[in-house]
Amino acid sequence: MLVTGLEILKKAREEGYGVGAFNVNNMEFLQAVLEAAEEQRSPVILALSEGAMKYGGRALTLMAVELAKEARVPVAVHLDHGSSYESVLRALRAGFTSVMIDKSHEDFETNVRETRRVVEAAHAVGVTVEAELGRLAGIEEHVAVDEKDALLTNPEEARIFMERTGADYLAVAIGTSHGAYKGKGRPFIDHARLERIARLVPAPLVLHGASAVPPELVERFRASGGEIGEAAGIHPEDIRKAISLGIAKINTDTDLRLAFTALIREALNKNPKEFDPRKYLGPAREAVKEVVKSRMELFGSVGRA
Ligand SMILES: O=C(COP(=O)(O)O)N(O)CCCCO
Ligand code: NA
Ligand SMILES: [Zn+2]
16 A cells, blocks of 8 residues: 555664665666565665656556555555755656755755655645755764764764654665665674664664675676676664664665676576567566565564564
């Protein structure tokens, strides 16, 4: 069933588990994520970035909203990294039930003002809002405290920000970053900072840049002919710890992309004569589904629907 993001995330924070927000760009990703959620009896968030909406258009947004309505588990359809009020309005008009306005690169007052404006519009039509405070950046552990404070989310600011904006959930910066290169070896995650934020912010917290970029997947991608440098993702133990401290929504995009691409390369390498797209998109869809199912096990959302 189609529900708001807050309906899914409030329960997750209260009961101490995480729910995956999986980025989808096409039919196969949508099918993989929803099939995984039904098989795992897990709530799930379908995340569409502005790039995904540009790429998939009405084909993608119609599928996402309609399939969410028909799903036998709670599903929210979420705008990921909305960059403007207008972009959020387009998502609201398309039937999304969760929207992110990301003004974390602006100064505090601008972020508050722009976020409040989106909260008013979204709440007027029963949709819940994700905001962001702090800059997503991989932070070496030894980095000076003042530099960390300049980038990572300040706990006291977070409390004031949520009170002044009325946002429903908050994306925090505690050391993660987008993409396949999140740091050297095991990225430093500032759990102490997260604990302080969670004490001051009762709302569900969101972790961006949370892909694991597992070595076996990186290897498979390389072996199929893919080129990728010294990749590193977030250690599963750091995800579990972050969830125990208040993270309720975990964004995963890179892991799905790596799996999908590796399987397509493998299929094409194996049979150069093949030109039926279903023969290489099908196995790629299965691989994405398996990644999603294992992420749901890590987050503790299995059986929570
Ligand atoms: O936080 C994330 C995903 O992070 P990751 O790259 O670790 O999968 N996202 O918000 C997805 C970004 C989509 C636009 O490129
Ligand atoms: Na988001
Ligand atoms: Zn993100």
